Every structure is written in C-alpha cells, then in structure tokens.
Amino acid sequence: MSTSSREMTAKLSLVDRLRQGPQTDLSAWATVMAAALIWLALWGQLQGFANWLSYQVLGLAEGSHLGESVAFFLYDVPKILLLLSGMIFLVSTVRTFFSVERTRQLLGGKREGVGNVLAALLGVVTPFCSCSAVPLFIGFVESGIPLGVTFSFLIATPMVNEIALVMLFGLFGWKIAGLYMGTGLLVAVVAGFFIGRVPNVERGVEDFVWQISMGQAALQEAKPSWRERFTKAWQSTREIVGKVWLYVVIGIAVGAGIHGYVPAGALADILGKEAWWSVPAGVILGIPMYSNAAGIIPVVHALMEKGAALGTVLAFMMSVVALSLPEMIILRRVLKPRLIATFVAIVGVGIIFTGYLFNFVL
Amino acid sequence: MIIKILGTGCANCQKAKALAASVVAELGLDAVVEEVTDIPAIMSYGVMSTPGIVIDEKLVGYGGVPTREQMIQLLQQAGA
Incomplete structure (x- = not known):
C-alpha cells in the first residue's frame, strides 16, 4: 500500500501540486501573506469601484x-x-490553538464567578458547532464543571460570534462592535452565574445525563504545523462564507432599499428611545430568527439610520443569535422544559436590561 | 475492519461518513462504515466534539471532517 502511494506522489504534476496548496510552513506563510496583500489592495478600491459601477457603467x-x-x-x-x-480566516486560525477538550480541562475545578468569566471568554475562541452542544454539555457536567459555568460558555459561543462582530464592525464601526462584544460577554457571565444560583437547578437536567459514564479520549494530539492550521482555517472560511453570503447579499439589498427610500426619522416613533416596549418586543421577535443573523444586521443598520435606537437594535440582535429556537430544540435532549424556560427567561432579561441601558445611558 | 462515525446527525458527520465510505471503496478495503448517533455511546469514547472517528474500537480523530489525504492515512495505518 505504501509503495503505491509513494509512486503516486512521485507522479504529481504541477497542476496537482497547485491544487494541493502549499506543502511547507514557509510556503504556507508566503501564500497567506500574498493573499493579505491582495486583500488590502482590493479593500482600497471598494468605494471607487462602487461609484464607477453605479454612476458610470449603469x-x-x-x-x-x-x-x-x-x-x-x-x-x-x-x-x-x-x-x-x-476575519473568519483570522479567527479560524486562532481557533486551531483551542479545542473543546482543552477548554474542558481549563474550566475543570474553577469556582463559580471566575469560572463564568473564563467560560464566556473561552466560548469565543473555542471551535464549536451548535450540533455538538449535547455531547459538550454532558462532557462539561461529567467533569464537574458547575452548570452555571457551562451555561456561560453556551451563551457566549453564539452571542459573540465572528460573523456578528464583522458585520457590526463593517457597518457600524469598531465602537459599536466592541460595545456589543463587551456587553455580550457580560450577559453570558451574569446570566450563567444566575442560572447556577437557581435553587435545585440540577433537577432541570435530564436524569440520563447523570448516569452517563464518559470514556477518556486517549488520543495523542500532535501539534499541528502552520501549514495544517492555515489549511484548516481556509477550509472553514470557505465553508462559512459559502453558507452566509446569500443572507448578506439579501440583507444588504433590503438595507439599501430602506437607505434610499425610507425618509429619515420615520421609525423614531416605533423603534426610538421613547417607545419603551420596543426593547422587549425586539427580544421576543428575535427568538424565532436564527440562520438569518448575517442578513439581519444590514437591515438593522438601515433602520438605525432612520431613527431606531441603538439599545433596541442591539437587544434585537443579541436575541437573534443567543436565543435561537433550533438551539433550544437541541438542548431539549439534555434539559427539561423547566430549565430551558429558566435559561430563556434569565438570558432574555439580561438582554432587555442591556437594551434599556444603552437607550437611556448613551 | 469496522469504522464508526460518532455524531448526532449533523452535516459534518454526514460528510465524514461519506468520505470514509468513498475512501474504503477507493482503497478496496474490507470494511464497514457505521454511524453511531446514540449519545451515551458517543460519550463512552470520550468524544465531545463531533464527528468522532473510531476504527476497530479505537478513537482516531474527532472535532472535524478530516481531509481526504488524512482519511486515507488513517485507514491505511489501521489496516496495516
């Protein structure tokens, strides 16, 4: 078997080599650097390109x-x-330094409080797909990580995600992106802490969870090379961008329509600071919306230009990403309805509070 | 050999399963590819990030879909 694969390697043509990508760390770095230069060059041309296309060509x-x-x-x-x-390439590269297994080790034996903060931070950088939420939950609980700390992780992961941050940064600027990240982490820490304080919270976990005995993953994890890190990051960049680009395009199209046609200030009455009920209404409206997180931010951006208040808008976005129906259905496999309701209520109140804070303080 | 793909039915688990089956066919291995979706069974291998890949009861990978070359390597090592 190995001789035949060696022959195959020898027969690789230049085309195959190009298709396989860089073979060494050095050439991988060179490729990434070259891509970064092209990226910067494109970045500089954006406004000129848009004006030329719309006013000259069209x-x-x-x-x-x-x-x-x-x-x-x-x-x-x-x-x-x-x-x-x-940004996704950058974040994905950082994530190759983390894993769910390592995060579990880091959180093991941490007290509540410190544990909640660490869990929320690790939630941002740990590579994690919401489809693994169930094994992750069991794995965390099994190794004695407090429930509240586990929840801080589960709240932060979707809330402070790179897609939301990029969209906010690109459309609203770094201040609002930073504000969102800070308050998102804060909600994850505080809500997780309070969930952990609910009397008899353990009883809200399905009984079978406590009976599972988890094996030891006796896998020797070799330290990946830079080439492997970049390859993996590139893979997930393609996967994620491939999944969200259409939402982005549709969202921006709707946003552009609002930008050009809705008169300024038209929404101040229903989505402005004075409309106190718009914050909880936004949070409730955000629950059934999930996969459209990438498409919602451009729409919300246009709404804000027309008089919607920042806190209302942020609360709505947080609800869209952190309180999603699909994730609750997944979590239902390990949590009883009562604990899911507690989770939604505490996170919801946290988000509403954040919304009012921004509407009235800023 | 028995190849088990541990996963809760997510998209990546399906991808890993399809990849394993196609590599088995390509290399002409005498192997079956099974899917394990039962949570306690998945946990018994110590896997928290799916998909996990188990060859003859030995965990060989988890947390993502391996590339084709990695999968070929895994199966060749296990078969040798």
Whole structure:
C-alpha cells in the first residue's frame, strides 16, 4: 500500500501540486501573506469601484433614490464579504490553538464567578458547532464543571460570534462592535452565574445525563504545523462564507432599499428611545430568527439610520443569535422544559436590561 | 475492519461518513462504515466534539471532517 502511494506522489504534476496548496510552513506563510496583500489592495478600491459601477457603467444619477441605493449596495456587498473572509480566516486560525477538550480541562475545578468569566471568554475562541452542544454539555457536567459555568460558555459561543462582530464592525464601526462584544460577554457571565444560583437547578437536567459514564479520549494530539492550521482555517472560511453570503447579499439589498427610500426619522416613533416596549418586543421577535443573523444586521443598520435606537437594535440582535429556537430544540435532549424556560427567561432579561441601558445611558 | 462515525446527525458527520465510505471503496478495503448517533455511546469514547472517528474500537480523530489525504492515512495505518 505504501509503495503505491509513494509512486503516486512521485507522479504529481504541477497542476496537482497547485491544487494541493502549499506543502511547507514557509510556503504556507508566503501564500497567506500574498493573499493579505491582495486583500488590502482590493479593500482600497471598494468605494471607487462602487461609484464607477453605479454612476458610470449603469449610468444612474448621483443623488437620486435609485442611484443612492445601488451605490450603497455595490459598496457594502464586496466590503462585507471581504471583511468576512479575512476575519473568519483570522479567527479560524486562532481557533486551531483551542479545542473543546482543552477548554474542558481549563474550566475543570474553577469556582463559580471566575469560572463564568473564563467560560464566556473561552466560548469565543473555542471551535464549536451548535450540533455538538449535547455531547459538550454532558462532557462539561461529567467533569464537574458547575452548570452555571457551562451555561456561560453556551451563551457566549453564539452571542459573540465572528460573523456578528464583522458585520457590526463593517457597518457600524469598531465602537459599536466592541460595545456589543463587551456587553455580550457580560450577559453570558451574569446570566450563567444566575442560572447556577437557581435553587435545585440540577433537577432541570435530564436524569440520563447523570448516569452517563464518559470514556477518556486517549488520543495523542500532535501539534499541528502552520501549514495544517492555515489549511484548516481556509477550509472553514470557505465553508462559512459559502453558507452566509446569500443572507448578506439579501440583507444588504433590503438595507439599501430602506437607505434610499425610507425618509429619515420615520421609525423614531416605533423603534426610538421613547417607545419603551420596543426593547422587549425586539427580544421576543428575535427568538424565532436564527440562520438569518448575517442578513439581519444590514437591515438593522438601515433602520438605525432612520431613527431606531441603538439599545433596541442591539437587544434585537443579541436575541437573534443567543436565543435561537433550533438551539433550544437541541438542548431539549439534555434539559427539561423547566430549565430551558429558566435559561430563556434569565438570558432574555439580561438582554432587555442591556437594551434599556444603552437607550437611556448613551 | 469496522469504522464508526460518532455524531448526532449533523452535516459534518454526514460528510465524514461519506468520505470514509468513498475512501474504503477507493482503497478496496474490507470494511464497514457505521454511524453511531446514540449519545451515551458517543460519550463512552470520550468524544465531545463531533464527528468522532473510531476504527476497530479505537478513537482516531474527532472535532472535524478530516481531509481526504488524512482519511486515507488513517485507514491505511489501521489496516496495516
């Protein structure tokens, strides 16, 4: 078997080599650097490209409703897609240094409080797919990590995700992206802490969970090379961008329509600071929306231009990503309905509180 | 040999299963590919991040879909 595979390697043509990508750490770094330069060059051309395309090629009038909307769309779509690919690649590379198994070790034996903070932070950088939420939950509980700490992890993971952060950064700027990240982490820490304090919270976990005896994953994890890290990061970048690009395009198209056609201030009455009920309404509305997180931020951005308040908008977004129906259905396999209700209530209150805070303090 | 793909039915678990089956066919191995979706069974291998890959009751990988070359290597090592 090994001789035949060696012969195959010898017969590799140049095309095959190109298709396989870089073979050494050095060439992998060179490839990433070259890609970064191309990325920067493209970044510099965005506005000029959008204006040229909408006003010269399409011949739209500058300042017209349609012209404004189209130019806005043609600028934002490539900008966000470029930002997304770059940022996801970066985050994915960082994530190759972490794993769920290591996170579990790091959290083991931590007290509540410190544990909640650490869990929320690790939730951001640990590579984790919500489809593994059940084995992860059992694994955490099994190794004695307190329930509240486990919840801090489970809340932070979807809430502070790179897609939401990139969209916020690209459309709202770094201040609001940072604000979102900070308050998202805070909600995860505090809500997790309170869930852990609920009397008899353990009884809300399905009984079979306590009976599972977990094996030891006796897998020698070899330290991956840079080439392997970059390859893996590139894989997940392609996968994630492939999954969300359409939502981004549709979201920006709707946002561009609002940008060009809805008069400024039109929404101040229903989504502005004065409408106190808009914060809880936004949180409830956000629960059934999930997969559209990438598409919702551009719409929300346009709404804010027309008078929606920042806190209302942030609360809505947090609810979209952190309180999702699909995730609750997954968690239902290990949690009794009572604990799911507790989880939704505590996280929901945390988000509503954050929304009011921004509406009234800022 | 028996190849088990541990997973809760997620997209990546399906991908890992399809990849294993196609590599088995390509290398002409005498092997069956099974899917394990039972949570306690998955946990008994100590796997928290799916998909996990078990060859003849030995855990050889978890937390993602291996590349084709990695899968070929895993199966060749186990078969040798």
